Amino acid sequence: xxxxxxxxxxxxxxxxxxxxxxxxxxxxxxxxxxxxxxxxxxxxxxxxxxxxxxxxxxxxxxxxxxxxxxxxxxxx
Amino acid sequence: xxxxxxxxxxxxxxxxxxxxxxxxxxxxxxxxxxxxxxxxxxxxxxxxxxxxxxxxxxxxxxxxxxxxxxxxxxxxxxxxxxxxxxxxxxxxxxxxxxxxxxxxxxxxxxxxxxxxxxxxxxxxxxxxxxxxxxxxxxxxxxxxxxxxxxxxxxxxxxxxxxxxxxxxxxxxxxxxxxxxxxxxxxxxxxxxxxxxxxxxxxxxxxxxxxxxxxxxx
Numbered sequence: 001x002x003x004x005x006x007x008x009x010x011x012x013x014x015x016x017x018x019x020x021x022x023x024x025x026x027x028x029x030x031x032x033x034x035x036x037x038x039x040x041x042x043x044x045x046x047x048x049x050x051x052x053x054x055x056x057x058x059x060x061x062x063x064x065x066x067x068x069x070x071x072x073x074x075x076x
Numbered sequence: 077x078x079x080x081x082x083x084x085x086x087x088x089x090x091x092x093x094x095x096x097x098x099x100x101x102x103x104x105x106x107x108x109x110x111x112x113x114x115x116x117x118x119x120x121x122x123x124x125x126x127x128x129x130x131x132x133x134x135x136x137x138x139x140x141x142x143x144x145x146x147x148x149x150x151x152x153x154x155x156x157x158x159x160x161x162x163x164x165x166x167x168x169x170x171x172x173x174x175x176x177x178x179x180x181x182x183x184x185x186x187x188x189x190x191x192x193x194x195x196x197x198x199x200x201x202x203x204x205x206x207x208x209x210x211x212x213x214x215x216x217x218x219x220x221x222x223x224x225x226x227x228x229x230x231x232x233x234x235x236x237x238x239x240x241x242x243x244x245x246x247x248x249x250x251x252x253x254x255x256x257x258x259x260x261x262x263x264x265x266x267x268x269x270x271x272x273x274x275x276x277x278x279x280x281x282x283x284x285x286x287x288x289x290x291x292x293x
Contacts, residue, residue, distance in 0.1 A: 007178075008180065009173075009178045009179050009180050009181075010177075010178065010179040010181065010182070011179065011180075011181045011182075012180060012181070018127050018152075033226060033227075036127075036152065038127050038128070038154060039154060039180070040128070040154060040155070040207075040209065041154040041155050041184055041209040041221060041222055041223065042153075042154040042180050042184070042222075042223045042224065042225055043126075043127055043152050043153055043154050043223075043224045043225065044180075044224075044225045044226070045224075045225070045226040045227070047227065
């Protein structure tokens with residue numbers, strides 16, 4: 001399934017990927033933090049929306065992502 | 077009824093020790109095992125580098141850092157380089173924003189508000205500067221802010237200059253901002269602030285701004 005950047009709260013429609021806490025091929029559990037995102041004065045951890053295997057990472061460290069944009073594929 | 081916020085004052089304590097405490101309380105807060113908690117602390121001389129910053133904003137050599145007993149850590153908060161040292165009130169609110177407002181910007185502005193109201197008790201008029209998070213008196217920064225959020229729960233926080241060693245600030249470009257400088261409460265009032273009393277004022281204002289009943293642990 002598509003892993004899209006979830007809502008980060010009011011007034012924040014994009015953020016920078018600080019780093020991925022896991023790699024393609026890793027098993028991830030729903031609710032575990034998998035990415036750290038960054039705005040000017042805050043870092044946010046984004047949890048996995050479902051359990052599965054992290055397939056394709058579409059955006060890398062340093063790239064700006066919009067809320068709702070697909071950032072990775074999560075497979076069985 | 078107002079939600080409770082515990083206050084935990086560690087006194088002067090090593091940065092990494094308090095960082096571990098933050099992470100422990102953060103995990104407990106996420107599991108809803110504890111109420112919101114405001115950690116108050118003071119650190120020995122330390123430079124911390126947030127995700128936005130680089131070592132280039134530390135202007136002195138490793139040798140000078142060593143000679144002055146200053147530790148350097150790269151950490152997981154927003155923002156650039158900041159200084160921690162004796163003579164500051166450092167606050168790390170571990171707060172579940174889902175039970176307050178799911179709004180990070182409002183949270184940052186509210187932390188600024190707490191500090192602005194705190195300073196007004198000492199007859200200091202402080203304010204904000206657009207696009208520069210933190211609290212300012214004129215063009216000088218008196219308090220720095222940088223936070224982390226995990227599962228809508230906050231960590232890291234703010235740092236208010238009461239009477240820190242300004243020599244140490246000259247070793248960095250605070251927050252990576254070149255054309256502004258720093259100030260402290262005692263420098264502005266010309267008096268020596270009673271730290272214990274100051275912390276009480278801060279805790280009261282924190283409770284007012286966030287509508288929390290502050291409870292000392």
